[in-house]
Amino acid sequence: MSVSTGDPTDGELEIVEVETAGVDDDGTAVIDDVVVAVDKDGTIVASDETVIVATGEGGVVIDETISVVGDDGELHILEEEITVVEAGEAE
Numbered sequence: 001m002s003v004s005t006g007d008p009t010d011g012e013l014e015i016v017e018v019e020t021a022g023v024d025d026d027g028t029a030v031i032d033d034v035v036v037a038v039d040k041d042g043t044i045v046a047s048d049e050t051v052i053v054a055t056g057e058g059g060v061v062i063d064e065t066i067s068v069v070g071d072d073g074e075l076h077i078l079e080e081e082i083t084v085v086e087a088g089e090a091e
Helices: none
Strands: 003-006 012-023 027-036 044-054 058-068 075-085
Touching: 044 075
Parallel strands: none
Antiparallel strands: 003 012, 012 027, 027 044, 044 058, 058 075
């Protein structure tokens, strides 16, 4: 999937999403979803990573981190939000 940034001189960005998931012996599930915007040269210009950890007892931790490329060419965290719900809290 490609998304135009609106400026015809800068080309298009391609959006790439990679999701991994796994469950350990204790029943803890981990889902890692990474979405990146890649320019025409293959350089990552922004990323959004969401990690969800759900324990077998019902606790959940959600960590979302949005990063953008700075003038130094490195990804810098723009926003990070962590949500923790202990088992039994949602009832």
